[in-house]
Amino acid sequence: MPWVRLDDRFPTHRKVALLSDRAFRLYVSGLCWSSENLTEGRILTRELPFIARVRGLKTVAKELEDAGLWDPADGGWTIHDYLEYNPDRAKVQAERKSNAERQKAWRDRKKEEREAARNADRNGVTEEGSSQGNSTTATRTRHDGDTTALRNGSENQPSSQVNAFRNGVSNGAPSPAPSPTPSPTEKELASRTPASGIPDQARPLVDHLTAAGVIVRWPFRGNEWFPLLALIADRGIPAMVDHATKVAARTSVESAKYFLNGWAELPPMPEPGNRPALRTVGAPTAPATPQAARRQASRDYLDQLTEQLRAGGQQ
Known part of the structure; x- marks a missing residue:
């Protein structure tokens, strides 16, 4: 002024x-x-x-x-x-215009910096510059290599794993039936967490979501991974990826935390085998196997988590 x-x-x-x-x-x-x-x-x-x-x-x-x-x-x-x-009208107007242009240039530069940081975070780029497994570049490289291998191979060579979950095709050995994964302790989680910040048990879910075109941030820290790992063990990666793909098709999602409520509402995976284990009539109820005990503990924990998520959504 x-x-x-x-x-x-x-x-x-x-x-x-x-x-x-x-x-x-x-x-x-x-x-x-x-x-x-x-x-x-x-x-x-x-x-x-x-x-x-x-x-x-x-x-x-x-x-x-x-x-x-x-x-x-x-x-x-x-x-x-x-x-x-005192300055005349022309000089004052010229100074005002120059100041406005300088401020606009500063705001535009800050906006570009924020957008670049946000895009880098969404693509899984860390501060050290290392590329995460869910980056679009890594996915594109893997797909290009699969396409080249298919073009140069024989006719009876297995097809490329462009989208292993959606097409049900894999270049490796057939996967066994899904089985529950015991929830790790905090010490075990710390020892299994790589430098990228994503535990090994969550890496398949990240890779399948990336292959399905759902690229989001994974802003979990420390104990925040436990609910997600329990969901993976009880709900199963295929159902979780299918749910996330449908949600991402309807709305723009930036963080994987957005899917937690929906994942908690998914039904549990079926028990291995065709029928549940029999229990003795009149005896105290107990899981038939240690594996079933771990599954029941995961379900109890998820039931408690679901109630907390519902209560938080009603507030």
């Missing part, structure tokens, strides 16, 4: 020292009015009530005119020597 320039000896100047209080107030207010409205020292008679609230405005203006501080002009006055000590 513009500034009014006053000499530090202004109050003791011979033209000013003899002014009345009302004239002094009107003169200083006139300087501020002209600077704010870019009138270049021009004061109109009809503007006096807006410049200063003093009694007898015309009489006070005549006092400034007699003191040589205001020069008479058509329809009002001109502040004496205003442009010798």
Whole structure:
């Protein structure tokens, strides 16, 4: 914004020292009015009530005119020597435009930096510059290599694993039936967590989601991985990927935490075998095998987690 320039000896100047209080107030207010409205020292008679609230405005203006501080002009006055000590309208407007452009350039630069950081975080790029397993570049490289291998191989060579989960095709040995995975302790989780921050048990889910085109951030830290690992063990990766793919098709998702409520609502995987284990009538209820015991513990934990998530959503 513009500034009014006053000499530090202004109050003791011979033209000013003899002014009345009302004239002094009107003169200083006139300087501020002209600077704010870019009138270049021009004061109109009809503007006096807006410049200063003093009694007898015309009489006070005549006092400034007699003191040589205001020069008479058509329809009002001109502040004496205003442009010798203050910038004209063109200079002020040029400075305002330059400042506005500089501020806009600074805001645009900061916006680009924030978007670049957000995109890098969504693509799984760490601060060390290492590429995560769910990056689009890694996925594209793996797909390109599979396509090249298929083109150069024989006709009876297994097809490439472009999307192992969606197409049910794999270049490796057939996968066994899904089995529950025991939830690790905090010490075990710390020992199994690689430098990338994603535990080995969660890596298949990350890879399958990336292959399905669902690229999100995994902002879990420490104990925050336990609910997700319990869901993987009880719900199964295929059902979780299918649910996340459908949700991502309807709305834009940035974080994997967005899927937790939906994953908790999925039904558990079926027990290995065609029918549940028999229990002795009249005896205390107990899991038939250690594997079933671990599964039951995971389900109890997930039931508690589901209730907490529902309670949090209702608040």
